[in-house]
Amino acid sequence: MSEELPQTLRTTPLTDVHRKLGARLVPFAGWNMPIQYAGVVTEHLCVREKVGLFDVSHMGEIDIKGKDAQRFLQYLLSNDIEKMTDGSILYTLMCYEGGGVVDDLLIHRFSEDHYFLCVNASNTDKDYAWIKKNATSFDVTTKNTSAATAQLALQGPRAEEVLQPLFDISLHDLPYYHFKRGKVHNVEGIVSRTGYTGEDGFELYLPQGDVRQVFCALIRQGEPCGIQPIGLGARDTLRLEMGYALYGQEIDAESSPLEADLGWVVKFKKGKFIGSGPLLKQKEEGLLRKLVGLRLLTRGVPREHYRVLADGKPVGEVTSGTFSPSLNIGIGLCYVPSEHSITGARLEVEIRNQLIPAEVVKLPFVPSHVKK
Amino acid sequence: MEIQKDLLYTMEHEWIRLKGNRAVVGVSDFAQKQLGDVVFVELPTEGTELVKENTFGVVESVKTVSDVYAPLSGRVVAVNKDLETQPDLVNSDPYGKGWMIEIEVTDSSPEDGLMNSEKYTELCQQQG
Numbered sequence: 001m002s003e004e005l006p007q008t009l010r011t012t013p014l015t016d017v018h019r020k021l022g023a024r025l026v027p028f029a030g031w032n033m034p035i036q037y038a039g040v041v042t043e044h045l046c047v048r049e050k051v052g053l054f055d056v057s058h059m060g061e062i063d064i065k066g067k068d069a070q071r072f073l074q075y076l077l078s079n080d081i082e083k084m085t086d087g088s089i090l091y092t093l094m095c096y097e098g099g100g101v102v103d104d105l106l107i108h109r110f111s112e113d114h115y116f117l118c119v120n121a122s123n124t125d126k127d128y129a130w131i132k133k134n135a136t137s138f139d140v141t142t143k144n145t146s147a148a149t150a151q152l153a154l155q156g157p158r159a160e161e162v163l164q165p166l167f168d169i170s171l172h173d174l175p176y177y178h179f180k181r182g183k184v185h186n187v188e189g190i191v192s193r194t195g196y197t198g199e200d201g202f203e204l205y206l207p208q209g210d211v212r213q214v215f216c217a218l219i220r221q222g223e224p225c226g227i228q229p230i231g232l233g234a235r236d237t238l239r240l241e242m243g244y245a246l247y248g249q250e251i252d253a254e255s256s257p258l259e260a261d262l263g264w265v266v267k268f269k270k271g272k273f274i275g276s277g278p279l280l281k282q283k284e285e286g287l288l289r290k291l292v293g294l295r296l297l298t299r300g301v302p303r304e305h306y307r308v309l310a311d312g313k314p315v316g317e318v319t320s321g322t323f324s325p326s327l328n329i330g331i332g333l334c335y336v337p338s339e340h341s342i343t344g345a346r347l348e349v350e351i352r353n354q355l356i357p358a359e360v361v362k363l364p365f366v367p368s369h370v371k372k
Numbered sequence: 373m374e375i376q377k378d379l380l381y382t383m384e385h386e387w388i389r390l391k392g393n394r395a396v397v398g399v400s401d402f403a404q405k406q407l408g409d410v411v412f413v414e415l416p417t418e419g420t421e422l423v424k425e426n427t428f429g430v431v432e433s434v435k436t437v438s439d440v441y442a443p444l445s446g447r448v449v450a451v452n453k454d455l456e457t458q459p460d461l462v463n464s465d466p467y468g469k470g471w472m473i474e475i476e477v478t479d480s481s482p483e484d485g486l487m488n489s490e491k492y493t494e495l496c497q498q499q500g
Contacts, residue, residue, distance in 0.1 A: 039463075040434045041409040233408070233435055299412055301432050323411040323434045352430065 060124030
């Protein structure tokens with residue numbers, strides 16, 4: 001048996017800035033990341049009401065170039081890549097042959113023969129290996145640019161107001177799920193109108209070496225708007241209020257994108273792609289279970305792995321749960337048999353040997369304010 | 373971080389204000405910082421008999437759930453009902469309005485195993 005060596009935590013170029021801002025840093029996906037600054041609730045509400053800045057430099061970036069780029073990605077990914085235009089972005093899954101999920105990611109199109117993918121931090125190496133393995137019979141070159149690329153997310157109703165004075169290209173006409181190349185505070189980068197919070201906002205891809213000056217400039221610029229740095233704690237409560245899936249919680253190698261309610265990014269009409277056969281079969285045979293949102297009807301907080309019951313009979317377990325700072329109630333996501341997945345269905349969550357009544361609700365838990 | 377001098381503390385970060393056979397119990401400033409925003413506090417009812425080192429309640433924050441342990445044995449004679457509607461008092465005033473329960477102590481040597489503020493400061497420094 002080989003003994004695993006203790007892994008050193010990777011750090012973003014902003015670690016000391018986070019410390020100065022009062023962050024508590026914790027290991028996450030192999031990185032030392034800020035989990036919170038002022039507190040999860042304060043930060044969460046700051047993003048919903050004003051604007052917040054996240055260091056998400058742990059996220060991975062993979063570049064795909066070449067004559068066959070579009071054809072390759074159409075085969076590799078579940079969404080319809082062919083319909084993309086230059087400067088557009090799609091949310092998509094990357095599946096295994098059996099239909100399980102390798103990762104969920106954002107694909108950005110520069111041109112028909114050049115794309116870049118933004119992938120989950122914990123999956124970057126696995127994804128890159130999977131992509132290379134499947135690319136052998138295509139005329140493409142792949143490059144994992146994660147180490148050279150830092151990422152910030154500026155999210156909240158006042159995000160455009162904060163970013164525009166520092167960005168040399170108009171954001172006003174940048175639609176949701178589109179990006180532009182330009183200079184942010186004189187640093188060459190990519191700005192996309194995307195996010196993981198359900199608010200309007202942007203994600204910025206910048207060279208590692210320059211991210212610090214951009215981060216600090218955004219904090220200064222955002223001061224009159226009440227900007228705060230936001231940790232991964234609030235990132236999770238914000239995404240959960242939107243019912244967004246998180247890899248490792250709602251989806252993984254064993255789960256079905258269709259059961260996860262991600263059928264909208266699985267496009268069978270485009271033709272064969274990795275995993276399409278088993279997924280199509282699943283669709284035709286009907287789904288046994290479905291991911292739903294649960295709202296607790298009395299006090300309590302559902303947490304990961306808590307049992308969910310229907311009339312006292314176990315039917316599933318919570319995949320993600322939290323106290324919702326916007327709604328002041330416990331909310332969670334859970335796979336339940338299809339017959340219990342209808343909005344309004346009554347279930348129970350077992351919390352410390354007590355059955356707390358819960359209700360299946362339509363997602364998102366709170367209205368989305370993304371700029372459509 | 374604030375550590376009050378006149379209090380006793382446990383390894384699990386509860387504080388105890390001991391006067392005669394009465395003890396008021398809460399969680400320390402260090403504990404509330406670690407927990408983050410407290411959203412629910414579950415406490416026993418008055419009259420409940422507590423056994424030293426057994427759990428007497430639960431503190432839920434946004435991100436985590438944590439048991440609280442009886443620092444000594446005895447009977448619960450008062451419960452802070454304000455925490456039902458304002459659980460964040462545990463964060464904003466851990467040694468004051470964020471108190472949790474008052475115990476009528478039955479331990480013959482209640483201070484056994486508890487720390488004074490100097491010892492507790494060392495513990496927090498190690499864990500911080």
